[in-house]
Amino acid sequence: MRIAIEELNFQKLMDNSLNSTLVLDKRTIVYANSACIKLLSLNTKEDILNQNFDFFLHPDFHSICKDRLKRVVEYQEIAPLMEQKMIRLDGTIIDVEIMATPYQHERKIVSHVIIRDITEKKVIQKKIMQSEKLSLIGELASGIVHEIRNPLTSIKGFIQLLKIDFPKNIYADIVLSELEQIEQITNELLYLSKPKxxxxxxxxxxxxxxxxxxxxxxxxxxxxxxxxxxxxxxxxxxxxxxxxxxxxxxxxxxxxxxxxxxxxxxxxxxxxxxxxxxxxxxxxxxxxxxxxxxxxxxxxxxxxxxxxxxxxxxxxxxxxxxxxxxxxxxxxxxxxxxxxxxxxxxxxxx
Ligand SMILES: Nc1ncnc2c1ncn2[C@@H]1O[C@H](COP(=O)(O)OP(=O)(O)O)[C@@H](O)[C@H]1O
Ligand SMILES: [Mg+2]
Known part of the structure; x- marks a missing residue:
């Protein structure tokens, strides 16, 4: 026998969803599923119900969130996914993506808010950016390093020859030690640009x-x-x-x-x-x-x-x-x- 849709317990289904879900009446939280409790490291639903949503939202996003929710309720628009930051009970800040859709309950419009934790995605993004930066440095370095090293070798050789002719000249040593500094930088850059x-x-x-x-x-x-x-x-x-x-x-x-x-x-x-x-x-x-x-x-x-x-x-x-x-x-x-x-x-x- 097939199960009729009316027999399904949607609250239970929603509660087990991996996405964090909230229902807001204006800005007041009237429903939160288990994933949301976990996301915000709360202990029970009592910690969140009847609270103002702003309480869990990073202050930078209070004003934009107010605008978005207003449009959801007043014009019944969908507020698309947007990166925001939320604050957990222990004060840690997490990166999230939030969207909101209007939901009509009897004659009232409330906001159905879905939140996705993207902290991990952000960390990976950062790592990719860093490694892209590194490979760019590597590419640049290999070109520059070769251009620098050749003249450097001859300058060094000639200064050493000059030192033989003018053994009392103190500047030769300074020039040589400065050249060594350049050599050291190019060596380090060369390591970066070498195929690994x-x-x-x-x-x-x-x-x-x-x-x-x-x-x-x-x-x-x-x-x-x-x-x-x-x-x-x-x-x-x-x-x-x-x-x-x-x-x-x-x-x-x-x-x-x-x-x-x-x-x-x-x-x-x-x-x-x-x-x-x-x-x-x-x-x-x-x-x-x-x-x-x-x-x-x-x-x-x-x-x-x-x-x-x-x-x-x-x-x-x-x-x-x-x-x-x-x-x-x-x-x-x-x-x-x-x-x-x-x-x-x-x-x-x-
Ligand atoms: N043992 C250390 N004690 C104090 N500061 C350090 C030490 N090692 C590294 N640092 C800091 O980290 C910086 C970066 O080090 P490094 O990447 O080796 O570059 P560099 O030595 O050319 O400055 C240094 O300029 C220094 O401020
Ligand atoms: Mg160093």
């Missing part, structure tokens, strides 16, 4: 870190900075990766740590492992990163240094992401910063 087809092999991570630390020997000594490396029980631990890229990661992190301390200081590098990952922490006693800047860390061209490129950490984050790892930052202004690189390690078959 790398072959991952099992590499000794502790050895990679150690070799990188050794590269900083003279610079650290000159600045009176001590670099300690505590390997704990991680010696011989292997990760699947690209050796030169991983070196680049620790190079960037240690370089930043040194640069965060004018002179005199300690950099504490330590290795630790859990069941799946090896953690390498680089802890400095430098200037620290203000809380509001932590979010910007790893974004292209974000730098606080007069001679910085703001590319080092972006490259670092990209490399670690492509190695299925993660980077965590913990920092306190005036105390120091800890960057922790977490990478999955290769388990030995016994």
């Amino acid at each position: 087809e790398t072959i991952f092999e099992s590499e000794d991570l502790i050895q990679i870190v150690e070799e990188t630390v050794n590269l900083f020997g003279t610079q650290a000594f000159k600045n009176n900075i001590e670099i300690l490396f505590d390997k704990r029980d991680c010696e011989g631990i292997n990760v699947l990766g690209d050796r030169s890229q991983l070196k680049q990661v620790f190079l960037n992190l240690i370089k930043n740590a040194i640069e965060s301390m004018a002179e005199n200081g300690k950099i504490h590098i330590s290795a630790e492992k859990d069941v799946k990952q090896v953690h390498i922490s680089i802890k400095d006693s430098g200037i620290g990163i203000p809380r509001n800047q932590i979010k910007k860390i790893g974004q292209s061209f974000f730098t606080n240094k007069a001679e910085g490129t703001g590319l080092g950490l972006m490259v670092t984050y990209n490399i670690i992401e492509s190695h299925n790892g993660k980077i965590e930052v913990d920092s306190e202004v005036g105390i120091g910063t800890v960057f922790t690189v977490k990478l999955p390690y290769v388990k030995r078959i016994l």
Whole structure:
């Protein structure tokens, strides 16, 4: 026997819908389904019934929402999907898409409001935009870098020749060190523009870190900075990766740590492992990163240094992401910063 439509319990059906649904009498909420309660992290329907819809809507949208609802009720128009923001009970703001249609109840017109949570969609959109920006930088970089590197190599060579002829001239050294700065920027840009087809092999991570630390020997000594490396029980631990890229990661992190301390200081590098990952922490006693800047860390061209490129950490984050790892930052202004690189390690078959 077929079920007649009148026998269906539409309230129950609506209540189980995945879309959040509300019914508004003017601006007062007279019905909310379970999805809506969940969306706004409310406990019961009592938390929302008879409340003003504005209470859950971000203030930026109060006036537009008032207009839209007015048109729904007065002219019986459909208010199309529009991106807005709502506020949950705990104060967090969520991105939503809202539409409203008129619904006639006896002689009264009320608004049937449908809300879709698009927080996740927004996050993905943001990531796509960031990666599009990156590929654009990559494209631009590869062209520019090649144009710059060729003349740079000959300028460097000629200055070195001039230095032989005029050994007492102090300007040659300044020119050379400035050229090195340009070279460094082009190297970082070149990494970005390189096709990222790398072959991952099992590499000794502790050895990679150690070799990188050794590269900083003279610079650290000159600045009176001590670099300690505590390997704990991680010696011989292997990760699947690209050796030169991983070196680049620790190079960037240690370089930043040194640069965060004018002179005199300690950099504490330590290795630790859990069941799946090896953690390498680089802890400095430098200037620290203000809380509001932590979010910007790893974004292209974000730098606080007069001679910085703001590319080092972006490259670092990209490399670690492509190695299925993660980077965590913990920092306190005036105390120091800890960057922790977490990478999955290769388990030995016994
Ligand atoms: N260890 C650190 N201590 C303090 N600030 C840091 C540290 N590492 C990175 N930063 C901040 O992040 C910014 C970006 O770093 P990075 O991408 O390496 O670019 P750059 O070193 O060229 O400025 C730096 O300018 C600095 O403000
Ligand atoms: Mg840097």
